[in-house]
Each structure stands twice: as C-alpha cells, then as structure tokens.
Amino acid sequence: MINTLEGTSYHQGGRTVDNYLDNFQTLVSDVGYTDPQTLVVKFRRGLKLGIQNQIATMLYGRPADTDPDTWYRAAWRIDQACLANEAFQSVLRSTPFAPTKTVSARPPPMFVVRLPPALPLPVTPKPLPPTLSIGVPMDIDATRKARSLSLRGCY
Numbered sequence: 001m002i003n004t005l006e007g008t009s010y011h012q013g014g015r016t017v018d019n020y021l022d023n024f025q026t027l028v029s030d031v032g033y034t035d036p037q038t039l040v041v042k043f044r045r046g047l048k049l050g051i052q053n054q055i056a057t058m059l060y061g062r063p064a065d066t067d068p069d070t071w072y073r074a075a076w077r078i079d080q081a082c083l084a085n086e087a088f089q090s091v092l093r094s095t096p097f098a099p100t101k102t103v104s105a106r107p108p109p110m111f112v113v114r115l116p117p118a119l120p121l122p123v124t125p126k127p128l129p130p131t132l133s134i135g136v137p138m139d140i141d142a143t144r145k146a147r148s149l150s151l152r153g154c155y
Contacts, residue, residue: 001031011046017079020046021072039068043075051078 004010010027012020024043033039040063044052055063055074063070 001027005031005033005042008046012048012051016083017047017051017075021076036066036068040065040071043068043071047075051075051082054078 004027010024015023021043024046028039028042033042044056047055052075055071055078058074061074063074
C-alpha cells in the first residue's frame with residue numbers, strides 16, 4: 001500500500017473529489033500516515049491540476065500546508081463549484097436558443113405618460129440703471145476757483 005502512495009494510481013483522475021477523498025483517506029489510514037504535512041503533500045499531488053492550482057494560488061484563506069482537513073474542504077468546495085458550473089454549461093449548450101416571433105392581430109398597447117404642467121420660470125428683475133450722484137466733481141472745482149479768484153483781489 002505504501003507503493004500505491006508513491007505511484008500515481010491513487011490520483012483523482014476523472015473521479016470527483018468526494019470519491020478521491022474517500023479512497024485517499026482509507027489508503028493513508030491503512031498505511032498509517034499521520035504527519036499532517038505528508039498528508040497534504042500526498043493529497044495535493046493526487047488532486048486534479050486545476051483544483052490543486054486554485055487552492056495553492058488562493059489570495060485569501062489559502063489552507064496551510066500542515067492542515068489536511070482545510071485542504072480537503074477547499075478541494076471539495078472547488079470541485080462542487082466546478083460540477084455546478086459544468087451542469088449549467090451543459091444546459092446552455094443543449095438548449096437551442098432561437099428567438100421566437102409571435103404575430104398578433106393587434107399592435108401592442110401604447111402607454112402615454114402625462115407629465116405635470118411645466119412651472120413658469122422664475123423672473124429675475126432687471127437691474128436698475130445707476131443713479132447719478134448729487135455733486136459732479138467738476139462743479140466743486142469750479143466753486144473753488146471762483147473763491148480763490150475773489151480772495152486774490154483783496155490782498
């Protein structure tokens with residue numbers, strides 16, 4: 001039995017992870033392997049390459065190489081997901097998709113959407129023209145000149 005674990009006959013091949021795991025656990029139990037790291041190495045070596053790669057390259061939650069139970073669960077989850085995806089794909093492939101065209105004597109009903117009346121746009125008041133100041137600068141200058149002329153005559 002030890003020779004079986006050293007060869008490739010115990011590998012998963014076309015079996016599900018469930019079947020592979022049952023046979024693997026029976027085999028390592030019969031041989032007496034108990035070292036967790038050895039169990040992970042042997043289990044990982046026998047897995048389908050795609051499943052083994054997915055587990056080994058997980059970004060988050062990757063099982064430790066010394067935790068065989070976590071490896072078993074991860075392999076089982078990935079295998080179940082692959083089986084479900086294959087079933088989904090086979091249904092898509094087996095169901096011919098041809099759009100059906102139905103002819104009706106009446107055209108489909110048309111729905112009219114009535115919008116509420118538009119609100120008037122707010123009116124902005126026009127700016128008032130600028131007001132003129134009471135005094136004009138030139139008038140002030142003219143007044144000063146007149147005083148200064150009259151005072152000069154007194155001296």
